[in-house]
Amino acid sequence: MFLSKNLKHLRERNGKQTQENLANALGITRSAISSYEDGRAEPKLVVMNRIAQYFNITLDQLLNVELATLGDVDLQQQKEVKKYASAENLRILTITTDRENNENIELVPEKAAAGYTKGYADAEYLKDLPKYQLPFLPEGRTYRAFEIAGESMLPLLPESIVIGEYVANWNEVQEGQTCVVVAKNDGVVLKKVYNKITERGTFLLKSSNIAYQPYEVSADEVVEIWKFAAYISRDMPDDSVTSLQELKSAFSRLEDELQDIKMERRVRK
Known part of the structure; x- marks a missing residue:
């Protein structure tokens, strides 16, 4: 300290x-x-x-x-980012309900993901998305479903549907927790999330597929975080992918070290 x-x-x-x-x-x-x-x-x-x-x-x-x-400006910017992440600055989540006033689970298809970053708070946009009720999920929480593209989060396959639970205070996301992150410029992605707000004002996002490099996104670029709750897929996960867990863990640790080295070099410059 x-x-x-x-x-x-x-x-x-x-x-x-x-x-x-x-x-x-x-x-x-x-x-x-x-x-x-x-x-x-x-x-x-x-x-x-x-x-x-x-x-x-x-x-x-x-x-x-x-x-x-830190200078006064840097200190104030960091303070505002922390307030934003903890939802001290109010973030409004738009939802829809069915005739019995139960919250719907809106599905964001892959083809609609690009538009979601602009229309996520627009009731008119949300009303046109497919809506579902899933009784196996815990009650009293808000959920949204997203269709996953690409192979960055194997063993989840492309076109799998991930159901996320809404996170209001981003500091409650556990290190390495799999979440759907909605960002202004990066769109909708499913990644493992690491909170780097205190050090750099960012989130570090990692794929489970080691072929994809981790990257950082500024916290003030993020508009929503949904922690993984369940998924639906037409195909069985590939067991051969999970057999690489030890290798993935080693690479993950190496990626952390390299990322910190890169950031230190940027600060020095």
Whole structure:
């Protein structure tokens, strides 16, 4: 954590504020501020939250981001991305219902995927999509179905239909969880998702097929995330693909390391 370093940086950046003045503003003692900055003690959660609010940053930034490396503009942009990802800035999901007021599961066919990134919030667009009810899914959640193209997520075959459960707070997506990601420029894709918002303001998207390279998409380019709930296919998955699991895991770890190296080089440039 960068708590002690960040606290001292914020205090000195803010008009070279003294420990005494900051302590008075936060309602704690000067010796407490001194111990936090020296790393001799850690504040309680309520105090950490008070510090973050005082300096107009997020608690995550206070603890996990080396603020001395960021300018004011970068810091604000990162804060807005975090708010967007956690749905603090309201994102409206448009849905349709049947005659009994049950939520429909709209199907987005492959040929309609390109238009979905523009019409996902348009009730007129959604009403023309095929609609279904699937009783085997848990109730009280919102689902949408997407037809998958390509072979990037083997053993799921092209033309399989993936049913996704809507995720409002993207921070709840588990690392490596398979999700349908809807992005403004990249369209609708099924990928394993890794949250890199704190480090780079992005999501890292990986295919299960090692022939496809991972890539990053800016969090503010993403409009919807649907975590994998079920799939429907006319064909049986190919068992020979799953026998490569150990090799895929090794390549996955290597891809993570290479991706971090590339990003470090970009930052240095």
